[in-house]
Amino acid sequence: MKIDKPAPGAPCWxxxxxxxxxxSKAFYTELFGWRAEVDPRPEAGGYTTLLLGEDAVAGLSPQYREGQPTAWSVSFxxxxxxxTAAAVRAAGGSLLMxxxxxxxxxxFAVAADPxxxxFSIWQARLFNGVALLNEPGSLGWVELATRDTHGAKEFYSRVFGWSVTVGEMYTQWGLAGRDFGGMMDMADQFPADVxxxxxxxxAVADVDSTAERSVGLGASVTLxxxxxxxxxxxxxxxxPHGARFGIHVADQAS
Structure with a gap:
């Protein structure tokens, strides 16, 4: 990830x-060396900030609706x-919140592309989002998996002004030449119901040892x-609860 701090249009949380x-707190704190701080305010609903040292790197919350899967979400x-919510609608997306x-x-708002x-959108006031990027144990990349790559290029470029770099095997998202994510064509690689x-x-220092350690903690390896x-x-x-995430070697995502 070439983005080194949250910026308009870039991943921020x-x-x-x-x-x-x-x-989940036990799994991720053991895997990445994170520590957890629970917001004590009743109105926060038990929201937990996960930190690496003193740097906020991710959030953890209970599920807020019945049937909601355990899953990671990305905020921009x-x-x-x-x-931005209006731009989502104008580009053919929808607002879930x-x-x-x-x-x-x-x-913030929660949206969906066509x-x-x-994904979520975040307008910071007292909290900007992640305080560390692309260091071992922190966010290093975000990826969209979709069956409509053409539509995604049009939608996200229109909503966020992202640049689109199309390679032979992979498409990358960026802002002003600084890439932060990519897109994978689901095509026939995934069951139709996914x-x-x-x-x-x-980002991690060693992908192999981290993957092995995750299995020992109850995770499964997809790739x-x-x-x-x-x-x-x-x-x-x-x-262990089915949430999908990736790991990559720090400082080598392009």
């Missing part, structure tokens, strides 16, 4: 909604959540450690 927050920064205030820390892939989704990759041509070594995992 990742959050896990878990069916068992205590178990905006200077104006309401204007209208812009709303989050205590005194910011304003294919149904969900919906489009956004997924975070966390074993792999060297990507002209890219980093990476792996894709499911945590």
């Amino acid at each position: 990742v959050e896990l909604a878990s069916s068992d927050p205590a178990a 920064a905006t200077a104006d959540a309401d204007a 209208e812009p709303t205030e989050v205590l005194d820390i910011g304003r 294919s149904g892939a969900a 919906p489009p989704y956004w997924m975070p990759y966390f 074993p450690p792999t060297d990507v041509p002209d890219g980093p070594r990476l792996a894709v995992l499911h945590d």
Whole structure:
């Protein structure tokens, strides 16, 4: 990830909604060396910030609706959540949650692109988002998996002004020449009932040992450690409750 701090249009936060927050906290703190701080305010609903040292790197929340899967979500920064929400609608997307205030820390909305892939938008006030990027144990990349790559290029470029770099095997998203994510064509690689989704990759010092350690903690490996041509070594995992996430070697995502 060439983005080194949250910026308008760039990834600024990742959050896990878990069916068992205590178990998820135990898994990720052990895997990445994170520590957890629970917001004590009753109105925060038990929201937990996950930190690496003193740096916020991710969020953890209970599930807020029945039937909600345990899954990671990705948020993108905006200077104006309401204007971005309007841009989502104008580009053919939908709002799953209208812009709303989050205590005194910011304003956010939950949206979906035309294919149904969900993401959040975040207008910071007291909280900007991740305080560390692409260091071992922090967010290093975000990836969209979709069956409509053409539509996604049009939608996200229109809403966020992203640049699109199309390679032979992979498409990358960026802002002003600084790439931060990519897009994978689901095509025939996924069962028809798997919906489009956004997924975070966390940077690690060693992909192989981290993948092995995750299995020992109850995770499963979807994509074993792999060297990507002209890219980093990476792996894709499911945590013990089914949430999908990736890992890659720090400082090698391009």
